[in-house]
Amino acid sequence: MGGNIVIEVKNLNISFKRKTIHKNVNISVNRGDIYSIIGKSGSGKSTLLRAMLMLQKFEGSIIILGTDVRTSSDEQKSIIRKQCGVMFQAASLFTSLTIGENIAVSLNENVKLPKRMVEDIVKFKLSLVGLEDDVYYLYPSELSGGMKKKAALARALILDPQLLFLDEPTSGLDPVSAEDFDKTIRQLNKLLGITVVMVTHDLDSFFNVTTRCCVLGDKKVLAEGTPFDIIKTEDEWIKKIFFGERGIKFQKWNQKRDSY
Amino acid sequence: MIEVKQDNDIVIIEGKATYSELPKLMDKLNNLSKPVKTIDITNIKKIDTSCLIFLLQFAKRYAANINCSKNDKKLLEIVKSNLKETTPKKTYHDKFFYNIGVAAYRKLIELYLFFGFLGEIFIHFAKALTHPKLFRVKAIVNDIEKMGLNAVPIITILSLLIGVVMAYQGSIKLKEFGANIFIVDLVSISITRELGPLIVAILLAGRSASSYTAQIGIMKVTEEIDVIKTMGLHPFDVLVFPKIISMIISLPLLVILADIAGIFGGAIVANLSLGITYYDFYLRLSNVLTLHTFLSGLIKAPVFAFVIAVIGCFKGFRTSKNVESIGENVTISVVDGIFAVIVIDAIFSVVFRWAGI
Ligand SMILES: Nc1ncnc2c1ncn2[C@@H]1O[C@H](COP(=O)(O)OP(=O)(O)OP(=O)(O)O)[C@@H](O)[C@H]1O
Ligand SMILES: [Mg+2]
16 A cells, blocks of 8 residues: 555645645655644634545645545545545534444444444444443443544544544643553554544644644644654744643653653 | 254264354254254364353253363353343333333323423523623524524525415415405515514424534434533533524524515516516505514514524533434424424414404
8 A cells, every 4th residue: 555655635625615724735655654634713624634634625735655645436435445444523422322332333334243242342443442341331421521632533533544533632631641642652652653633732642642742723734744743844833833832741851751 | 053962861063163153053952952962062173152151051941061272162161251141121011001101101291391391591691781791692603604604595495485485375265256465464474474484483393403413412412412511611601502592583584584585486487477566566565564463473473483592502412322212202292392382483473462462
């Protein structure tokens, strides 16, 4: 399956009615990356993610796993989709299904397995994302916001996808859960070779897991590269994130890295 | 894609073991000749967690070891540490009478809650009378436009057609008796007393009650109702009253419209198939259709309006926080609305008869 680049976005333009959101955006995600997309609220991160997931009309080209998603047939699209796990910003669980059923949906749609086996797999995923077994029988409306996020992550992980798209996975999680999340993501990335593309505002999580990233702003990509490259960019907003009051973490991280 | 080989008590698995191959893997392993002492997956190309879960369970059952590469070993550790013993869920047998009982009980509870809701509305209404500001004129007018004005075309056409059909059916028999002019009595009385109010009420039960239920239900799911509460507003003021009041205003007006359209439909048929001129029709009509007859139909309209709006809103508040429940409650609100309208109409008929109206 074509080369080392799993996602390539070339000359992407997106606009809603008269408003341009993206103008000539180019990014690429390599196999095995944990790729973070950062940027101000409203800079079009979710929109970019939606475009990659073929949920959003765009101009330009997006190549995922060697297939151009704009020109590909429906069958090709569905093959790609099966290799992608997605978690939306608002969790978006099916409200009329229990958590267990929510997570099992794509497994049940794709293979015929005994009920017990499905249940075991689902419960494993629940445990993996740090949820108790008893949420299995609960409905989304009976979970807290953070629990919903975790359940949505478990649903995204159910098929052990090659590509994992996460929109603000750690927002609404307590610091410990967020750290567990980082650990889980790193493990999955390393052991299963899952490539992760995520939008995040959480600096801790960003520094914990990111191997490559891009900064969106002003309708374009302000910078792309390793977190290390990013900070060298001369941009006021980028400087503010990393050197502002909240950027202390980064400075520590940077020192630690220097001392290696 | 997946291959399973057995060498005495060693099982060697090769190829790609992903979820899509899992049924095959399960099938093959479960049909092996036992005992199995070792499962060797060192040469496997790819394995995912779902297959590992099965392998682990399998290995545990036969107390077998799993040989694997270093990377897979770590993965295996993760799977192992997250895998718990699951107890099979209790299965409920179908209990026929039990289910009937539960359904009946639910219906009673629902009725109980409905009367509670009704009581709440009256109490709140009494309060609102002393604070006229609580009536939101803008919302009411907006609702009258959407639920009343926009229903004008469909109601006109429907009633016109009903008038036409009735007159046409009646005209055949009336012609035989030479009692042509009585077509006016037939059409005007039945439309003003019964059919006009009923058609409008049933149509609005389908049109408005459903939209009220869906609107309030979705607001509940998205927690907008809670937002309204936290703003110090009462959902009744914001959502329920405007709907009830606008319905009480627009439904009688629509009934008048339906009466006129229906009678006009009758007049057309009378003219075409019985040869009664519009002027004759009009003369007869002013004799037959007393104010009293007209009002005895119209008086039902506000009652229908109230019931439809209240049922629509009540069902909206009764939705639980999932999408399926919205669909369910919308259906129920329409069905219950129509049912209530017809029952109330029957009650009116009986009462009118007693009272000699
Ligand atoms: N369906 C839509 N119609 C019109 N405009 C839209 C639509 N969806 C998004 N937008 C606009 O596109 C811009 C980018 O939205 P997007 O949701 O991608 O932001 P974001 O970067 O994900 O922000 P956040 O960090 O707050 O999630 C916003 O200005 C938004 O108003
Ligand atoms: Mg977003």
